[in-house]
Amino acid sequence: MVMSLATKIGNITIRNPMILASGVLGTTYSTLNRMYEAGLGAVITKSIGAKSRSGNPNPSVFALNEIRSVINSVGLANPGYQIFREDIEILMKNSTPTIVSIFGENKEEFKEVLEGLKDLPVLAFELNFSCPNTEMGGAQIGTDPDLVYKIVKELRAKTKTPLWVKLTPNVSDVIEIASAAVKGGCDTLVAINTLKAMVIDIHTKQPILGYKKGGLSGAAIKPVGIRYVYDLYEHFGDKIPLIGVGGIFRGEDIIEYLLAGASAVEIGTSLGVAYPENMVRFFQMKIKKYMKEHQFGSISEITGGVHR
Amino acid sequence: MVMSLATKIGNITIRNPMILASGVLGTTYSTLNRMYEAGLGAVITKSIGAKSRSGNPNPSVFALNEIRSVINSVGLANPGYQIFREDIEILMKNSTPTIVSIFGENKEEFKEVLEGLKDLPVLAFELNFSCPNTEMGGAQIGTDPDLVYKIVKELRAKTKTPLWVKLTPNVSDVIEIASAAVKGGCDTLVAINTLKAMVIDIHTKQPILGYKKGGLSGAAIKPVGIRYVYDLYEHFGDKIPLIGVGGIFRGEDIIEYLLAGASAVEIGTSLGVAYPENMVRFFQMKIKKYMKEHQFGSISEITGGVHR
């Protein structure tokens, strides 16, 4: 039996369904290249905005070992698109399949970043409407369906490059937000970003994170991510490709997301370790083993399997 | 130094801040009595509705060992208030400080249950607006501020017994919902109920829960619960008492919730073990040790400590 790990996400095809999630190992062209060479299907940059930002004060990332998770409040530290362009250009020269994650404080900033980078042959732009670690005029953009619709629609008019929308799990009704994004013309839905969270040190009676509040990623959020992808697939079926993110620590977790409805997955926390290359290898081995055992010839046959 | 574990929640005083969370060990008068005798400050019944419900098919509760958590889709199985009244009466005879958790598919059902039980000298009614395991006309009541306001207001007019509102974390803006509850006249806010979640078995390609979808409780959700209590205290200050719930596995976790702003905590998953009496003893020992070390004379001195 012929077996291929390649997967189609809308018009894009990547060599396997494993994508580096934004913000983990994605600050420089060099880590992105490294992770692609490690065997991932594609890589996503750290979210890039209009201006240079130092992010939030430290502590801004630490592990919660007992629940195999991480809390972070990096807060979109980035050099701004003009400077980061240099890193992207190196990636393009290297033919690294790269998705650029972009964010803005408002519609204008999103537009500025997109305009500034849209000539580059990147695989897609992932719109980060969902970072819980900054205050942009109060709530996050990703909780407001109107705003989501408007931003996607305007960006859509400006580029043919696929637009992915990354959803936050911190909403009452993800279908409402997702529908707004789809209506605006996005190509792919990505779920989920981190869960709003916080950790307090009881000895000093202080929040540990410099920003006080943060976002939870890692194994703790996997059952939540699976639920979001399942709900989205239940609603949209195969009308729009889905990408699952959250708590992938094993090949089995990737399969779980695919069965729930994802065409690909993004992996963050579990690659933020000393030997990410080994992790990628284990993931790949496990996916192959599963496909062989269950006689799947392609990833698309697994996608949404639990709904059938 | 005199040290007291007693805590005031509005007009109510209980002997210590540990309350049994609804749905865990709360199906019968006998487990509720047992847990009070184990040393808790008060106990909350399983959520009780207007009619008898068998809940969702099994599997409906299982552990996720790696993240010290549980997923459940019990779905408000209960005998209806008319039958459960008998169990409450035994609790009242035993002077067990009992909070009755009530739910309804709509305002009328909430009213019916309250009317049917309000003559009993219970400590409070906890309004469960937040169970993710049933479909009540689509979304959960707890995501709709108008509905929350109206229900609380009507119930408020019918009883002097304190009304607690249990909030769901599956919302875009918890302050909006909480404000509606406060405006309606509730006495105490309780956060959080379970997170929307799901687990799929990749071998059989089936959701494991009989209801497919469920709610996540346990250690995985503690950083989320802390964040909610912190955000609520940040907004309401000491204007309304808060109760923290979610992932308490140790005395330290209780302190963390108190510092975040809680006047008491509810404990579920970690008491659903073979020896809950031991857990309660460990919790109590740890709280006392902490109070001694930090020279706290009362729980109220700890409450909200991280905001000072």
Next chain:
Amino acid sequence: MTNQTLLNDKPIMGVIVEKWEECFETYGFKIELPVKVQNAKPGQFIMLWVPGEDEYPIGIAGLKDSILEVGIAKMGPGTEAMHKKEVGDLVGIRGIYGKPFTPPEDVNHLLIGGGFGMTPLKLLTETLMSNENKQNIHVFEGARSKDRLMYLEWLRDLHDRGKIIFHACTDDGSYGYQGFPTVDLEMFLQETETPSVIYAAGPEKMMKAIFDLGKKFANVVDMQMSLADRYMRCGFGACSSCAVDPTGWRICVDGPIFNTEKLEKISDFGVYKRLETGEKKRI
């Protein structure tokens, strides 16, 4: 097979490697698990997930390394769904849950049961045979008719080989004597001089009758009964679906095996049980 053991976790998928008709509407299954199952003791149970159908508690009838034996009697849709499973099919296992039988030394071991209650008694029989003087193991089994006697051949064979004494009876007299297993039990208790322990598993009504009988005999030093005729959801103590009054003990973790001292305190034993709604139902 990994080195993992069976923890309280989501179901671990096992594959059915053997299936046989044990008796009328009752099938035996051997299920191979991808993990080692250590230290399962008679009276403990697992939660069996029939994917897409149901999950319920099932006693452990036997265990060797990673192969689990269960016996499943048809009761309703959930057990029927399992009866349709064939060799090669996957089922989910959670556990091991519950407190086991705790047989003391130097006593008559009187095992009495009926229906699916025989499954933990099978493992108990095996365990006792490997530890104790065989002459002292008595198994009393009752059923409506011969074709409903579980493990009949196995028990008869042990009896013939002098390893246990098997007392069988049926309502219709089609095998053993006609009547209830309590008849032979009472007779035996009247005759024996040795201290005896009764281990019972079966319908709660029957266990209550045995309990009342046993209390009349001074030489019955303990009774250990499996309260397995009750509704369970979680199996590990979280939901309290299986709680008994007035103690608040949960059958899944404080039992399912309770001894005389504890049974005395369970006022609903043989009187009522709780349905899945929490409502009481007379037994």
Next chain:
Amino acid sequence: MTNQTLLNDKPIMGVIVEKWEECFETYGFKIELPVKVQNAKPGQFIMLWVPGEDEYPIGIAGLKDSILEVGIAKMGPGTEAMHKKEVGDLVGIRGIYGKPFTPPEDVNHLLIGGGFGMTPLKLLTETLMSNENKQNIHVFEGARSKDRLMYLEWLRDLHDRGKIIFHACTDDGSYGYQGFPTVDLEMFLQETETPSVIYAAGPEKMMKAIFDLGKKFANVVDMQMSLADRYMRCGFGACSSCAVDPTGWRICVDGPIFNTEKLEKISDFGVYKRLETGEKKRI
């Protein structure tokens, strides 16, 4: 003290049990942790949380059971906040992170550093002394002036007792010879016949100079340098703030110690580093 070891987890709170002025604007601290800290090796580091203020990477200068020694040089608000901490105060520790120095056998050990780079070199000195022929340990330290030489008394004493050979220098000649530590290092390398390993920790510019120098000598069999002059957030490999070009190695997990072979591949070594925004900055 529990039996736990220091894991990659949220900060564990330790109490400052000793504080001393080590040299100009540099304090030494001993911090007692509630857990055992096992297997910390020279070159590894921890993340130090000054509650409510900042968190940053700090090298391990010493370690005995649950007592950690660090040396902190004033650089900005974060290190200043630590300088204000007193005995009895609590600070948070995460770690142990990073790859250590890996000294081979039978070579000259040439430790060279300046500023806070001396902290890992202190632990390395101790480790080497307990394992190797003392005659082969040379420590080269440079600073602006005598009052800025870290561990001066300790190193001088070791030198006097013949345990190491200490080569000190200052910019202003207030102690040792006037000039850079590379002067003495070069002299030593010209004279020695034995294979030598250079261990360097300090400002990256200085390390680059040492690296270029070392490459000229065939008897320098390896150079191991601590790239500790870079920005870090997580310390365990997640954020890539500390990554170097073009390899994508992260200093926190793939380093901070890199050997000659690796340093050759790091094109930004001594050229530029990334700021907290990710922007490049010339060194």
